[in-house]
Amino acid sequence: MQKLYNDAATMVDESIAGFVKCYKDQVAHTDCARTLRYIQAPVQGKVGIVSGGGAGHDPAFMGYIGKNMLDAVAIGNIFMPPSVESFYTAFKTADSGKGVVCLYGNYPKDIESVQEAVKLAKKDGIIVKTVVANEDVANSNPKQRRGMTGEVLLWKIGGAAASLGYGLDDVVKASKKALSRMRTIGIGLASCTIPEVGRPNYVIELGTMEIGVGHHGFSSMDTCKLKSADATADIMVDEILKDMPLKEGDKAAVMISGLGNTMISEMNILYSRVFDVLTERKIDIHHSFIGNYFTSLDMMGVTLTVMNLDDELTRLLDLPAYPVALNDFAYSNHNDRLG
């Protein structure tokens, strides 16, 4: 395995250490080694926003800590759920007395950890509400749908709502609305390697691709011949619009995220087609994101997320946020960026 690390068993902790050294004005350690907090958390007078999940999804989750976004995150081992303690510490860290909203993905073991941590927090008098992301279209049963890259937009919306002074229930309401109005689909071209395992954790045959692949590489809808970027974009847009129809005049946010080993050029090419298809349908693309927002180690592939924006979601998405992993250029055209 051609990777830069010291010890596969301590890789996550060492990555966290380097991250905090680099961004020490932005993030800080907590009492729990697998919980990081925004340097200003708890932000007084604001509902706390927490997320978390397994490592291996750079720059998630810790890259999204920051003003107007996440106040604390819980970090598991690679592709493994964070511990109860990790979420519990995150809740305590994020709470300023206004309660906490935990926005995280629909993975059974993550849910178990969160639910236990919510109980512990309750004993401390901290109210934690949860919203479980399940915007992946790759399962016909919505209850089994996974949280995918759309989580980034969910954190953006929930974080903005909290910063704009929404109360606990209203942050939950806005987050749920965002979730109900977005869909993600993933495409896999090559598997990833979990460092502790040291070999690809499943097989995608050369010349084929997986449609509807998840963030851990499993459970795709279909395996097919490797298609052109345009044909791939068409499939992705179709699957999303089949599940969440958009009509002429609708306003959308579009996010294309690489899964690790996919070049920005490839994403640009894919975006070009998505842009053309949506523009032809007279969908107004209000925000676009192209980059590695939520990866799966060194997997080859991409995800496409589309959010159908109403006025409230537009306002929340427009509010600048300042985590390490987002370039605010992408979602807000500040005048000071030009001239």
Place this chain on the structure above:
Amino acid sequence: MQKLYNDAATMVDESIAGFVKCYKDQVAHTDCARTLRYIQAPVQGKVGIVSGGGAGHDPAFMGYIGKNMLDAVAIGNIFMPPSVESFYTAFKTADSGKGVVCLYGNYPKDIESVQEAVKLAKKDGIIVKTVVANEDVANSNPKQRRGMTGEVLLWKIGGAAASLGYGLDDVVKASKKALSRMRTIGIGLASCTIPEVGRPNYVIELGTMEIGVGHHGFSSMDTCKLKSADATADIMVDEILKDMPLKEGDKAAVMISGLGNTMISEMNILYSRVFDVLTERKIDIHHSFIGNYFTSLDMMGVTLTVMNLDDELTRLLDLPAYPVALNDFAYSNHNDRLG
């Protein structure tokens, strides 16, 4: 080859098209298909800043177009020099009457194109001065040293100088100073695949690594057994400090860039060690950058760039710039990012 594209022969043009569709408020096409400009270029009253080079280095070069950075870029085919016409168009596009500085890498064919384009511009009455980046330490002959990731910092410095009202000669002077005070070293763990070729363009044996590898994967100083992240960081810092000694109290900017298929986690781990080593030597790390700033297609590996900052370079680096590829958080702790 597991890549998302339509046609290897048109991949660069299709990527440019998608990029412009996504960032149409920031960048625009010009008369030349391989020249992109900042939407506001030429910026009146300011020296124009141009760069360019072969494609395959996402997010370079076009990702660095923006306020206080690049006004126009020339784009070649993958790992190939831009045409004379492409640079010539960039010069004309960037010039507001104050002249243009072209900051680019030390590659013979790029130099040929630039020199021809400078002559054409001169006939139009446009004065173009050039600064050739050669901060790569992997060659004992400084004249043969290549431009590497440090080019990003060079554009940052030159762009800031121009925006702060420096005249043509002073922009050149500040850029040359930046260059003389920075060094880069690259490490390769696996080769990249040029899409038009379809197979790895050289071989790095499993279990080995290349010390001092270039941005196209060639001409390393040494091939050795794959080392731990800490041992790798030590070698990289040593090679840089051997060539450019830093003393206690010096102030530095540090940039770790992935070469494509290297995880942010790996870079965090490497950074952790670089931070410790420099801190132990009482070097003040003023700015740090960790990310994919200048890649080599899907190569596995990283570069480390260190710049020895004086007061002027600190001021120039501190000025926020707003290209797509830089998160301004990384180099300037604006107060509005906290709270």
